[in-house]
Structures are given as C-alpha cells and as structure tokens.
Amino acid sequence: MNNNQVSDMMFSSIRKLEHDELLHIEEALAGMECVLSAHQGGEYREHHGHHFKVAYDPSCVDSHAILEKLKELGVEARMTGL
Numbered sequence: 455m456n457n458n459q460v461s462d463m464m465f466s467s468i469r470k471l472e473h474d475e476l477l478h479i480e481e482a483l484a485g486m487e488c489v490l491s492a493h494q495g496g497e498y499r500e501h502h503g504h505h506f507k508v509a510y511d512p513s514c515v516d517s518h519a520i521l522e523k524l525k526e527l528g529v530e531a532r533m534t535g536l
C-alpha cells in the first residue's frame with residue numbers, strides 16, 4: 455500500500471440502518487484490504503444511519519469495490535462523493 459495516496463468517498467444507504475447494522479458494516483469495510491478507515495455518519499444529524507465516509511488507498515482498491523462490498527452486506531447504497 456502506498457501511504458501517500460488517500461481518497462475519501464461518502465456512501466449513502468437508501469434506507470436508514472439500525473445501530474447494530476452500522477457497526478457490522480463499519481467493521482466489514484474497515485477490514486477490507488487497502489481501506490484505511492470507515493465511519494458512519496455525516497455532517498448533519500439527518501445523515502446518521504444513512505452515510506459512511508470511507509478513506510482508502512486508490513492504488514489498490516477503488517470506490518466501486520467498496521460499493522460492491524456494501525451490496526454483499528445487503529446494503530442498497532450509492533456513492534455520493536465528498
């Protein structure tokens with residue numbers, strides 16, 4: 455992993471997720487190779503339960519792979535950028 459390259463992406467779940475689901479998803483995303491961090495929430499209170507901010511090394515994983523992981527976890531989501 456090249457530590458000089460970091461990209462951030464916000465992913466938005468279509469439905470509001472429960473607390474246990476959010477924790478499971480955070481752990482699963484953070485456990486992906488080349489994902490540096492994954493956190494729930496957003497800038498505004500109404501974003502909580504819907505948004506994930508993910509920091510990753512784009513030289514070895516891309517945002518589409520992260521979106522696919524969310525789908526594997528049963529989360530219907532889209533990339534919303536930062």
